[in-house]
Amino acid sequence: DVKVTQSSRYLVKRTGEKVFLECVQDMDHENMFWYRQDPGLGLRLIYFSYDVKMKEKGDIPEGYSVSREKKERFSLILESASTNQTSMYLCASRGTGNQPQHFGDGTRLSIL
Amino acid sequence: GENVEQHPSTLSVQEGDSAVIKCTYSDSASNYFPWYKQELGKRPQLIIDIRSNVGEKKDQRIAVTLNKTAKHFSLHITETQPEDSAVYFCAASHFGNEKLTFGTGTRLTIIP
Numbered sequence: 001d002v003k004v005t006q007s008s009r010y011l012v013k014r015t016g017e018k019v020f021l022e023c024v025q026d027m028d029h030e031n032m033f034w035y036r037q038d039p040g041l042g043l044r045l046i047y048f049s050y051d052v053k054m055k056e057k058g059d060i061p062e063g064y065s066v067s068r069e070k071k072e073r074f075s076l077i078l079e080s081a082s083t084n085q086t087s088m089y090l091c092a093s094r095g096t097g098n099q100p101q102h103f104g105d106g107t108r109l110s111i112l
Numbered sequence: 113g114e115n116v117e118q119h120p121s122t123l124s125v126q127e128g129d130s131a132v133i134k135c136t137y138s139d140s141a142s143n144y145f146p147w148y149k150q151e152l153g154k155r156p157q158l159i160i161d162i163r164s165n166v167g168e169k170k171d172q173r174i175a176v177t178l179n180k181t182a183k184h185f186s187l188h189i190t191e192t193q194p195e196d197s198a199v200y201f202c203a204a205s206h207f208g209n210e211k212l213t214f215g216t217g218t219r220l221t222i223i224p
Binding site for chain 1: 211
């Protein structure tokens with residue numbers, strides 16, 4: 001079974017802090033994704049990566065950056081956290097060729 | 113890019129009745145259509161998917177139908193049970209584009 005592991009289930013940070021959200025997958029998937037989920041807005045793609053050191057902007061990349069130094073790990077970075085980044089963050093991974101996408105358990109991030 | 117619309121946003125059905133959720137997509141190149149179920153506080157999980165070379169796929173009480181000409185696909189849940197209560201998301205992608213485009217979700221409530 002595919003395992004996508006996010007480092008924290010709950011996280012509380014202060015405005016202006018630099019925040020790192022980590023995600024690791026164990027299926028050697030090429031593609032990894034970061035979403036945020038807010039009530040009524042569904043799943044919105046922040047960034048994705050289709051290979052090590054490769055990244056592409058999703059629909060809402062402003063205020064975020066990502067890092068993919070190793071194939072199994074994809075990090076989301078909030079350079080200077082703001083209260084409007086309080087949300088549920090979901091990581092996902094997917095193999096190539098129209099394969100199913102698998103999600104982690106999510107990190108509920110609160111910025112105070 | 114791809115645009116996926118999902119209806120209805122909320123749906124309540126009596127236990128034992130059927131539920132239908134519909135999605136339309138805009139990119140005629142899309143050929144992979146998964147459905148995800150997200151229970152409260154949990155990760156989205158794949159429940160069924162269909163590729164464009166078939167028009168229907170069934171797995172016990174769940175079925176998905178695809179109309180490529182009209183560019184819409186639907187999730188059908190028969191003999192609904194309380195544990196079917198969740199938010200359901202449809203999505204679409206095509207071979208060579210590993211990014212799934214999600215609908216905005218349907219909150220399904222099964223009334224005992």
